Amino acid sequence: MSKESLQIHPNDNVLVALRDLDAGSTLTFGESQITLKDHIAAKHKLSLQDLEPGDEIIMYGITVGKALENIEAGSALTIDNIAHKTTAFGEKSADLDWIKPDISRFKDKTFMGYHRNDGRVGTRNYWVVIPLVFCENRNVGVIKEAFLEELGFAKTNPYKNLVREMADLYKNGNQSAIENLASGPSDSSASSKIFDNIDGIKFLTHQLGCGGTRQDSEALCALLAGYIANPNVAGATILSLGCQNAEAETLFEKLNQFSPNHGKPTLLFVQQNEGTEAQMLTKAIKSTFLELTKVNEQKRKPASLNHLVMGLECGGSDGFSGISANPAVGYASDLLVTLGGSTVLSEFPELCGVEQELINRCVDDEKAEKFAHLMESYNSRAEAVGSGFDMNPSPGNIKDGLITDAIKSAGAAKKGGTSPVQDVLDYGEFVKNPGLTLLCTPGNDVESTTAMAGAGCNVILFTTGLGTPTGNPVSPVIKISSNTKLATKMPDIIDIDSGGIISGEKSIQDVGEEILEYVIQVASGETLTKAQQLEQDDFIPWKRGVSL
Known part of the structure; x- marks a missing residue:
């Protein structure tokens, strides 16, 4: 180089x-x-x-x-x-001759995970509290406030002391001293945990479930079912108003489709059936607490790496992403696929221009046709409202060298490595095959990571060249910087620096192996990602209108 x-x-x-x-x-x-x-x-x-x-x-x-x-x-x-310009794509026109990477370094390695009844293995042990409709967001908040601090899951706000000092200065007439105040955020800490084997209780709120299209409500039910089916989740408390489009029956139908033998406790509370708000919340809190005592009995046990389902994401990309962080993640993907694991490449607007390559990597014509159809229909919907895939690059992308969507896409696709495409999923479907899967999502960072966790990813790799704090409530998100300058400037959000590839100090293979080693540590609970340390629990369901 x-x-x-x-x-x-x-x-x-x-x-x-x-x-x-x-x-x-x-x-x-x-x-x-x-x-x-x-x-x-x-x-x-x-x-x-x-x-x-x-x-x-x-x-x-x-x-x-x-x-x-x-x-x-x-x-x-x-x-x-x-x-922007791309070449046309069509039917599968070639077969992939894939050269597998050397996995000798990893073939006997395991991670410590939570084994579920359906055979999947979690990298975390979470309980989730989910509203079926936005009307229940407040009640979810009440349960959150009641549980987190008392059970030792809440961290103190590190900026409280700073505000307290400023308030004292103001009250004492020393307002001019506020600007020169040297104090920064103090260390945050949690009170003593009651449940040692539970990694957290996650509270998911959203603005959907009623008032929109029925398709959006059905997609929401599929997404929430995917979160419950995710191996990182031990069970769920579900709040329903009772009259909304997003019906509990639809959620449970999807859950049983994704994981017929999940065996997870799923507690449903319908406000219109329970009586007063106080009656419902008291019942929900008591029932949830009792289930938490049982979930706490679950412990980590060794699991082979083929139980990892690794999402492949990028956000805040720059002109180096496609030559450092993304191909390094792609190599880590190829390693895991060779080991029998699963990886998921999403963000369909950022696959524009590489369609034919991915079509030819599909294992059969059916998968190739499904991918082509999803790409064409998605782009058509975008163009219908005057916002085609060619408008995808953000101002930050353009400023840092990604000046057409095709340039951005060609680099973004490198996260998927070189392995065959074993499956193609639409939004709201669940990963079922080992190997590389293509999942239809927007390019929006949070909507995409939200969807990957809902498709069963138990860990997510996230490359960035500009920096973004994005995380996920149930799936640990590992940030890989494309350049060392970013890793040095924002060490609080970056887990791995791939800038050595740019300087020539490291190879793509070196960093790819480093990434997989780090994944094993995170999956075993030995390491918290920077997003987890910041409690960056981003959750945005995709309304199936146009979102790029």
Whole structure:
């Protein structure tokens, strides 16, 4: 890898700047000398050859854009001189010849997990409290306030002391001293836990369940059923008003479909049947507490790595994501698939342009056709409201080098490694096959991670180049930075730094193995992810309208 630039694929007609490059300087590429016409910021792209309007931009070996004007070799590619373009996709046209990675380092390793009745194994032991409709959010909050502190799951707010000091200064007439106050947040701590073998009680609130489309309510029931079926969940308390579209019968039907032999306690309380709010809450709290005493008897036991179901996510991506963090996660995915485990690649708007490659990786025509149909129908819905996949890159993405959706997608898809696609799922379906699965979700970080946990992922890998605190209530989220600058700047949210790939100090394989080793530690409960330490429990169901 050059210290100045990188050609990702031998067919590419662009280079990625690995550091800031000055206009007028000379860049050596192979036997050629390229004089830079513009300043090229690190993570951005420059043309390897003269381009005319309509010429294709090739990156990662595929079409990721087209020239809008004449572009001289050595010029920066920008949102002004290139536009999004992809090649058409169709039926499965080739079979994958996959070379499996060396798994000798991991083949005899295990993790310590919670074994469930249906054969799945959890990396955590959570109880969840779930409302079927937004009308019950307040009651969920009341139960949360009653349980967390008394059972030792609540951490003190680390900023309370800071506010107290400012309030004292104000009351004493020292308002001018507030700006110079040196105190920061104090260490947060939880009171002593009552239940040693329960990792937490998670309270999921949302704004759905009634008033929207019936499809949204059905999708919500499937998602919530997936959370209960997730092996990280030991049982659930479910609150229902009683008259909403999201019916308990639908939830239980989906739960039994996902996991017929789950054997988990599921406590349902319907407010319109129970009488007063106080009667319902008292009954719910008593019943839940008694079930918690039983769940606390469960203990971690050794489990083979094939019981891991690993989500593959990215958010706040930058121009380095596709050449460092994402391919490293892809290698970790390939390792786990070879070990018999499961991985899940989602964010369909960020697979735009790599459809044919993924179609050809599908194990049969049925899976390939399902993926193509989901991509086409999703993009059509987006275009119908004037927001196609080409509008996916955020301002932050563009600023840091991802200037077309196809460039972003080609790099994002690297999280899926190189293994065959064993299954394709729509939103609200549950992982059932080992190997790599494609799951239809938005590119929105939280909506996607929410869906992956609902599909059964018991751990999630999350790459980022710009930084994001995203976490999940039931599935530990491990953050991998694409660059060392981010890991140094935001150490409170980054678990693993893949910047060594950019500097040349580490290989993709090195970091991929490091990631899987860390996954085993997290899965065994030996390590809390940074998102868990921050109690970053993000939960946003996807309304099946358009969300990118």
